[in-house]
Amino acid sequence: MKWLITTLVIFSSVLYSETSIYVFESDASGFNTKSFFYDNGEEVIAFGGQFTPQIAQQAIDFLRTKTTNPISYLVITHPNPDKFNGATVFQAEGVQVICSQSTAMAIPEVHGYKKYYFVHIAKMFTEETYPQMPTVDIVFEKTLEIYLANGEKLVLEERDKPGVSSTQTLGCFPKTKALFVGDLVHHKAHAWLEGGIVHQQAQATISLWIEHLHYIAQSYADYTVYGGRGEAVNAVAAAKQQIRYLQTAQQITRDYIVSLGNSKGELQGEKAGVHHKKIEELLVKSFPNYKINYMVRFGIYGLINALLK
Template identity: 25%
Template sequence: MFARALPLVTLASLVLSTPACVPHSSTPMTGRVEVPLAERRIGQYISSGWSFDTSSFWIEGPEGLVVIDVQFLPSVAAEVIAAAERVTRKKVVAAIVLHANPDKFNGTATFQARGIEVWTAEQVLARIPEVFARRTEAFAERYAPDWPTAVPQPRSFGAATTTLKLAGLELKAHVLGPGCSPAHVVIQWEDHVFVGDLVANKAHAWLEIGEAEEWLKRLAEIEAMKPKTVHPGRGRSGTLELVANQREYLQTVLSLVRAEKPTLPPDETAIRRVRSELERRYEGYRFPVFLEIGLPAVWRRLAAENTTDGPAEGAAEEPAQPAGSNPTSQP
């Protein structure tokens, strides 16, 4: 069951329809930009596969634009700003990071260098230095020189759910617990929610910390917000059907792993069986490589639950990357 994407217009059609006297940035676009026909105050930038088809969104307010998630590469962050301002003819004045993965926070300094405030929750901010250090070790050489030279440092709006008043908008920032990361922010505006990688449209889940059961609770919390439109971290926006699809996917992961009666250490042959079945059931989903680290993490989590002595060694909150693997390498 797949959620139907909302009708869209492209950046090209929007730019061609604007008056010729309006100045546009010369920043080239390596990704693509789409704006729902039904809600022209929201735009979506989708990066290329080189930076993992990552979505950033903007919301147009009376006093400027707010961007949701600031991208994996500084160059792409600049593209997001240029695209949003090109389409709307307004300035980006603020941005929000939804969770502590580099595709959400790496562009922070690019925004800040333009005088744009970047915000996140205290819990997310606390995770960024450790996550950035690990991802720098894995990725900096490959992406050099297009990689941050210092730890990204958004500002904290606090540790509790709050209302952010930015660009003349009132955005409810829900601070949620573990899912694909140890902490999340979900932004609610009118009948829209911006959920980051808690929901993906036709992409495999980022299960690095193995918290599939906690993740299901986050989906229930999103549904309780009663949105009409869900804006995911990957893929096009859609209805609450996207949340239902994500729940069914996570439940399938849990069911397949539990059927293998997981124990420690992880059984690599059994994990390959689970991955093969997931790829069969979700044929066409992007980034199956995410399963390289995700399925062992879920296995360790469920195996630890089956013990009577508490979590065993290897069931840490954020498991180390297996030697020789790169869980977020481009497919």
């Protein structure tokens, strides 16, 4: 089956002296994933490798309409396929791929889990057409400081507790107060509530996700947060709104599960999709101005798994 992609490009440019941040966003076929390109006037740092090599190439092509500066690094903020599946395309451009040790260790299991789903369940790919698992060029523990050609510093910080995924990396540029957090924040967009993939089981850990958000608000209060989807916003506002969303999502899902008598058969069986859609509708009603509501429908099963334990 041929995998056809038509990608919508949504972009913006944020200027800080000689620095520009260019934003590429795929359409729903790439899960509305954003790639951020931090251009300091001499080189570019990328965050978000996209879901397929084809979309990754489109992201790079978009960047080339903005700057000819070389891309030095691609940072994988967490082990989800829309962040790493397109990494090989960046590497073909001479880009070094960076991630934390915990993310590198998680990628093989996540890749196998997602490949099985997209090939055998969703049937969107064949064994041959599903993206190859990338190799990582630079792996770090805890923190990594990189001094760029112009003397500017990039600080990568591993937060190895589960959040939106099994592990998270924050990337900050102290000079410009820019913070890249992956999908920990979807400001005014619905969140991906699947959680981390561990031992072939998806399970959201909302309490730990909220811990990450409190940390961001406290440690990066004067930074602008660039999340995997949604709007860029001040870190304190981003954390406050995301926490409210997560707490509401957890309560709505818990109440819905109780209304079904905590039935695993209903919630994890053949009718699961119907219930996922109903929970999506409840969250859309609570957050009517939020975008990308299909995130709930396809990711809520991880939160359901956690609440049924």
